[in-house]
Amino acid sequence: xxxxxxxxxxxxxxxxxxDFIEDYQRKHxxxxxxxxxxxxxxxSSTSVVNYYLNQLEKSGHIERDRKISRGVRLTGSTPLGxxxxxxxxxxxxxxxPILIPSSDFRAFTPDESxxxxxxxxxxxxxxxxxxxxxxxxxxxxxxxxxxxxxxxLKPVQDxxxxxxxxxxxxDRNETTLKYFYKEKDGYRLQPANPNFKPxxxxxxxxxxxxxxxxxVIRKVDRYM
Amino acid sequence: xxxxxxxxxxxxxxxxxxDFIEDYQRKHxxxxxxxxxxxxxxxSSTSVVNYYLNQLEKSGHIERDRKISRGVRLTGSTPLGxxxxxxxxxxxxxxxPILIPSSDFRAFTPDESxxxxxxxxxxxxxxxxxxxxxxxxxxxxxxxxxxxxxxxLKPVQDxxxxxxxxxxxxDRNETTLKYFYKEKDGYRLQPANPNFKPxxxxxxxxxxxxxxxxxVIRKVDRYM
DNA sequence: ATGATAATCGAACACCTGTTCGGTGTCAAG
DNA sequence: CTTGACACCGAACAGGTGTTCGATTATCAT
Numbered sequence: 185x186x187x188x189x190x191x192x193x194x195x196x197x198x199x200x201x202x203d204f205i206e207d208y209q210r211k212h213x214x215x216x217x218x219x220x221x222x223x224x225x226x227x228s229s230t231s232v233v234n235y236y237l238n239q240l241e242k243s244g245h246i247e248r249d250r251k252i253s254r255g256v257r258l259t260g261s262t263p264l265g266x267x268x269x270x271x272x273x274x275x276x277x278x279x280x281p282i283l284i285p286s287s288d289f290r291a292f293t294p295d296e297s298x299x300x301x302x303x304x305x306x307x308x309x310x311x312x313x314x315x316x317x318x319x320x321x322x323x324x325x326x327x328x329x330x331x332x333x334x335x336x337l338k339p340v341q342d343x344x345x346x347x348x349x350x351x352x353x354x355d356r357n358e359t360t361l362k363y364f365y366k367e368k369d370g371y372r373l374q375p376a377n378p379n380f381k382p383x384x385x386x387x388x389x390x391x392x393x394x395x396x397x398x399x400v401i402r403k404v405d406r407y408m
Numbered sequence: 409x410x411x412x413x414x415x416x417x418x419x420x421x422x423x424x425x426x427d428f429i430e431d432y433q434r435k436h437x438x439x440x441x442x443x444x445x446x447x448x449x450x451x452s453s454t455s456v457v458n459y460y461l462n463q464l465e466k467s468g469h470i471e472r473d474r475k476i477s478r479g480v481r482l483t484g485s486t487p488l489g490x491x492x493x494x495x496x497x498x499x500x501x502x503x504x505p506i507l508i509p510s511s512d513f514r515a516f517t518p519d520e521s522x523x524x525x526x527x528x529x530x531x532x533x534x535x536x537x538x539x540x541x542x543x544x545x546x547x548x549x550x551x552x553x554x555x556x557x558x559x560x561l562k563p564v565q566d567x568x569x570x571x572x573x574x575x576x577x578x579d580r581n582e583t584t585l586k587y588f589y590k591e592k593d594g595y596r597l598q599p600a601n602p603n604f605k606p607x608x609x610x611x612x613x614x615x616x617x618x619x620x621x622x623x624v625i626r627k628v629d630r631y632m
Numbered sequence: 633a634t635g636a637t638a639a640t641c642g643a644a645c646a647c648c649t650g651t652t653c654g655g656t657g658t659c660a661a662g
Numbered sequence: 663c664t665t666g667a668c669a670c671c672g673a674a675c676a677g678g679t680g681t682t683c684g685a686t687t688a689t690c691a692t
Contacts, residue, residue, distance in 0.1 A: 213439075214439050217648075217649060218650060218651095229671045229673095232669075234650075249436065253477035253649055253650075301525065303523050328554050399625070399627055400625070404624065442679065443680095451640085452641065454680075455681080458680075460639095475648085477649070
């Protein structure tokens with residue numbers, strides 16, 4: 185008769201090991217040794233680490249180069265080296281609010297994510313709680329953003345003039361990407377494309393800034 | 409009196425070691441051991457490998473975690489793991505031709521380059537001779553591409569309908585980014601933004617396809 | 633030639649590291 | 663109670679691996 189797993193999937197110990205490997209790899213640029221894993225995870229015997237490692241390998245979470253030193257690595261596309269893994273929280277669609285997960289609700293394995301080389305990111309944004317949205321519909325085309333594009337945002341509540349922000353206009357029931365300007369009697373939401381006219385918002389209208397765009401990525405492979 | 413270095417900078421052996429480390433790291437996801445380096449570079453003694461490693465460390469090319477196994481790593485922003493380093497060949501400016509370096513003229517250290525995570529690239533394009541251009545001027549704005557954007561291209565001579573391509577119109581003396589369509593009496597160059605009208609090119613007019621756009625990247629940090 | 637410096641080698645050494653194996657304790661099923 | 667699966671420990675072992683050192687050969691200015 186099969187035993188029922190105490191907790192679905194991995195145990196607490198497994199996660200610690202997994203986290204440690206990722207952390208160590210990022211810091212040292214090379215994998216940890218079995219003993220280093222043990223120390224960090226309060227496992228006093230190398231054989232127990234090996235025990236866990238074998239399980240994690242069986243469950244497909246890691247790969248091992250047997251017999252050779254430090255031959256552990258996480259499976260799949262690991263944000264090795266100098267890249268940021270940015271979770272894709274959803275789609276940005278006119279007519280629907282963006283759901284920004286509360287603070288650090290970071291799923292262990294986000295449904296989807298994008299990896300961006302550190303070298304591409306503006307220095308200031310590194311390590312922030314960046315998140316990404318996939319643009320659906322052509323409602324944002326006046327901001328030089330098209331269907332299918334991925335926009336990377338930094339969560340902010342306030343914006344300075346000239347910044348491209350994701351804005352939720354609750355009374356119009358609309359989310360949009362625009363350049364943001366404060367003016368005497370309200371806000372001006374300026375499309376990036378000069379052929380479009382700006383949207384003027386009176387101070388009385390509610391306006392909620394969701395995030396500031398720091399990067400836009402368009403993959404042009406759907407026209408193959 | 410100082411000795412004059414035979415060849416400027418690094419010797420042939422040094423480069424082989426450097427290349428091997430990068431290659432090995434990419435393949436195995438962990439650094440090589442001293443003996444593995446030796447084998448691959450026709451160095452029969454571990455002490456000689458150590459000798460070279462010390463020099464490379466002194467010259468700043470690598471870092472070493474002394475005493476620990478496989479503690480070598482390349483310095484600086486190494487295209488570690490799963491990223492592609494794509495050279496930026498120049499700027500794309502309307503009114504000037506793009507210079508595409510002949511075949512595999514790949515400088516050891518391109519003036520500039522962008523690192524893109526493999527996971528972001530369309531599977532087909534991986535490992536191709538991709539190159540990147542920085543867009544200058546707003547001449548391409550009708551293709552949803554703006555000043556400062558980086559477009560990543562695959563070099564092609566011919567395009568299929570619907571592909572976004574970089575085109576050189578020699579009689580108009582103009583380079584442009586457009587969606588490409590063959591039609592009965594010529595070509596139609598369709599801007600991505602539907603609010604702009606297509607450019608129609610007769611078969612008599614010369615048209616030279618430089619490359620096909622596979623990705624567009626926009627860093628939005630200059631508005632800080 | 634000659635002495636100095638660089639490039640190599642090979643072997644010995646000591647620690648690093650993964651593997652293996654015999655035990656201990658717990659807990660639930662038989 | 664016994665059994666067996668599970669999680670865990672500690673020690674011992676066999677290679678893996680970086681380090682060190684004495685010795686040899688090449689190169690080159692003097």
